[in-house]
Amino acid sequence: MTSDWQGFFKLIEAKNQFIVTCHVHPDGDAIGSLLAVGFLLKKLGKNVELVCSEGVPTVYTFLEGSELIKKERGPSLLPEVLIAVDCAERERCALAEEIWGIPGLIVINIDHHITNTGFGNLNIVDSQAAATGEVLLRLFKEAGIALEQGVATALYTAVATDTGFFRYSNTSSFTLELAATLVKEYGVEPAKVAEQVHEQKSFNSIRLLGEVLCTLKVGVGGKVAWMVLDQEMLNKYPVENEETESFVNYARSIEGVEIGILFKELRANEIKLSWRSSVNVDVSKLAAYFGGGGHARAAGCTLNGPVKKVVDDVLRFVAGFYEAR
Ligand SMILES: [Mn+2]
Structure with a gap:
């Protein structure tokens, strides 16, 4: 595991313009993690755009803030930092190709895929983590950052969907502890998330x-x-x-x-x-x-x-x- 959180916060402190993206064909972990990073950056007073070229799958539109995720970046913000969540490689990022040509763009890669190529200038990749949401939850916990119910629900959804609602072999005691914390301290409602994800099918x-x-x-x-x-x-x-x-x-x-x-x-x-x-x-x-x-x-x-x-x-x-x- 590489976990350079000090480097992460130092970098974030020094910059103001951020763009955050996830992988193409986004799943619950991609969208949940995207929202969580957006929450963190806004809390730190940064300018931030959340971009996913395919938009948000209908099933995840119940997540608070999902309406802020745009299909393409706006013309006004020139990003200094690009944060990619849940992307194993640069080519999987749900962004127009031209982004990579922005001079001086710093790339932060936050992920949990064992096949991650380390494409960022800063890579925070933990292949032991059940979800990128779990990597982020650890960050919020270690940095002592309090969550709001909306972002806590996004992170719970990220972890729940990537673990098949805590059924797959990537579900560790740590995963369950984190989920319990979200329920206990931030009022996440597991039944509501399960209903939104599994019982609203077309x-x-x-x-x-x-x-x-x-x-x-x-x-x-x-x-x-x-x-x-x-x-x-x-x-x-x-x-x-x-x-x-x-x-x-x-x-x-x-x-x-x-x-x-x-x-x-x-x-x-x-x-x-x-x-x-x-x-x-x-x-x-x-x-x-x-x-x-x-x-x-x-x-x-x-x-x-x-x-x-x-x-x-x-x-x-x-x-x-x-x-x-
Ligand atoms: Mn994932």
Whole structure:
């Protein structure tokens, strides 16, 4: 773990213009962490813009301050510092490319991905942390910064979503203690967050899930399960990108299955793979083989080619991976 919080605060103190961003296809950790850093900078009296090029997924618009997150940066603020949260690499940042050309721009990288490339001038990366929200919570705690209920809820949502609501193996006693602190000291309501995230689904997303489940297959000796989500299904049941994020978990949840994969056709010949695994397999390594990355239990990559060919190629690779073990 690298945790240069003194360097972080020293740098922040010296600068005034900030831009904060998260990764493309933002999840709860990305949005929650973005809001938390925005809260901190505003509390310190800084000029700050929160930017996510794809906007906030509807499911997270219940978070206080989410309306302040813009799709592009405004013309008035010339950032001195860019803070990226929950981004494993520079290319994953949800910002227009021109930002990197701003002379003298200092980049701070706050993250928890094991595959983080250390692209910042200052890197605060803790791959042991369950979520970037957990990294930030530790910061707020150590720096003695009091939270408000809104930002506490954003941080709780960040940690809850990245841990599958405290079910995944990244849930530590520390994670639970932090969550308890948010509930006890800042009035976060776990039931309300769970309801907002899990019980406000669109009709289309459930119908789409039905279509995707019909493609479910199991192979490689029962250790791998996969599903396909193609453009035809998406045209039939249009949903936001974020609404299909949890589909892969159904493949992973089958008895005996160690790896679950969702093949999602983003457009013709561009297939995004979501990998999920049980304790036995580090899927970040499998995703990395195809140029992607992520965590041991949840990773992603994008391949080019027709869906059927990509599925065949990947399954052949996974079968080879098991044979070599
Ligand atoms: Mn995360």
